[in-house]
Amino acid sequence: MADPLLEITGLKTHFPILSKLLRRRVGTVKAVDGVDLRVAPGEVLGVVGESGSGKTTVGKSILRLIQPTEGSIRFEGRDITNLPAAEMMPLRARMQIVFQDPMSSLNPRMTIGRILAAPYEIHGVAKGQELRDRVAGLLGLVGLPADAAQRYPHEFSGGQRQRVGIARALALRPSLIIGDEPVSALDVSIQAQILNLLKRLQGELGLTYILISHNLGVVSHICDQVAVMYLGRVVESGPREALFFNPKHPYTEALLAAVPMPEPGMRRAHVPLGGDVPSPANPPSGCAFHPRCPRAMARCAVEAPMPTQLGDGHVVACHLHGG
């Protein structure tokens, strides 16, 4: 295997729960609680999970937008877990993020031209005519008209705004782009346009993506590797084919069974998973999934399963499979 572009080991990101009156720490939300991930250059990793699984916190921790509590993040061969802000700055050009809702991540009072010029100005890369040329180049790259530079975010549709979000992420030629639900707010016909754009750009620019999504169809379409998260941990990860067509963890199975299919008559045979995702402030003992697991054993309530290698990079953390 090639050297990974990104490798995170034992990542934990915990948030304190403070009391209302004296702001004393009364508990901890273990949003991310021991996550290992590897992403090879040019690969697309999908991180899937339901609300509260910690997938967004993983993304933000990798970018050090949130400081992780424990563990290490290696990016382009360098440990960046505790780099001071000044040393992180040049690296920020190499790793970028695209958010779900471009309306709330684009400054409504700035023209698209100024929004796209900002990365070049902040990093002192270009100015004057060269800056204008680069902005025009970015607009062309994501399929926006050149006159978009003079207009404001509200003048664009959701799909076009997401193109602006992608253009901004691409400005400094990053190697890694994290997409946090980048197509979730879009209608299906527009979603297809943006997914095709992401795929084309990946090929043209040799990008590596981490795509955080709750939509398994989207992940199946675009990702090479998939990691399934539940309550702050990765319960199963591996190549796309293995995850979707030979899932081993009962949670992955249940998740796949719950996805409605756009084919009438394919109604799920399975009984849907009962219960709710528990609170990450008070996760169940042992395997966090055991209270909802249809195949839970006595052992699952007391002992957390360790990740087990099943070959070809397929890893599962479940007592049914070694764990």
Add this chain to the structure above:
Amino acid sequence: MAEAVLRAEKLGVAFRIPGGRTQAVDGVTFELRHGETLGLVGESGSGKTLTSLALMRLLESPPTELSADSIVFEGRDLLTLSEAEMADLRGARLSMIFQEPMTSLNPLMPVGKQIDEPLIRHLGLSSAEARARSEALLARVGIPRPSEAAQRYPHQLSGGMRQRVMIAIALACRPSVLVADEPTTALDVTIQAQILDLLRELQDELGTAILLITHDLAVIAETAHRVAVMYAGRIVETGPVAALFATPLHPYTEGLLRSIPRITRARQAELPEIPGMVPAPGQLPAGCAFAPRCTFADAACHTERPALEPAEGGREVACWKPRHG
């Protein structure tokens, strides 16, 4: 064929705005039959939610203007009813659930009390009778320890549990029609599966007809018997779910179905896209509203608007070139 419990004829919703009038829903005709689920599907701005609010007569006027030849529900034209008569129907014979239960439940009232209300108001039960019925309803919609749960406030429940409470309120008086506007869109996929199963079970028990409004064709495929596809304020195609998904007649329906990313073994190199975007209301092209995005459009499509016409197999389509013919 079961008879219609609700039939809307040429339903329209317009917005009166300074300097003009915008027709957001235009000439929508459909019927909902006893005990069936009709899926009303469309993208943002297609007018599907406005249509549902118009049926319930929940649109504020001004700025909106409701027009229709008739909206017949259980033999009565809703357009002729007074506000008081409508209030007697809503929550009793004709109910609605919304996407976000957090904003449709009263945050200051325990959920049990919110289920008691329609039972007292519409069925004339005493508070004690209503409470007993509410707890039975909470149990029926799958909420554990119903008498405890009845004391809880909405914020103390999860999103899935809140939607169950909404369903209990809506079905408390055994309505003949339930309008469900994106009932599972805010929920995680495992919870969505629970709620869709619950709606199906309750429909079988109570014989309630459901108008299911959603942007998600997969939810339609799993839940609905028939489907109506909306585009730019109009219905462009209707039909039984199986036939419509297998051989969509309208190029828009076909495009929508093709652009869904699916979990398939072989990966598609590229997803088929529908080029361009939905026109803004008030800026509709002269002919077919979909023509500017349609690969098969010709001169006729750009000049004259196609009406919704019957097609084989109980289907309808509004297209000059159905199946590209």
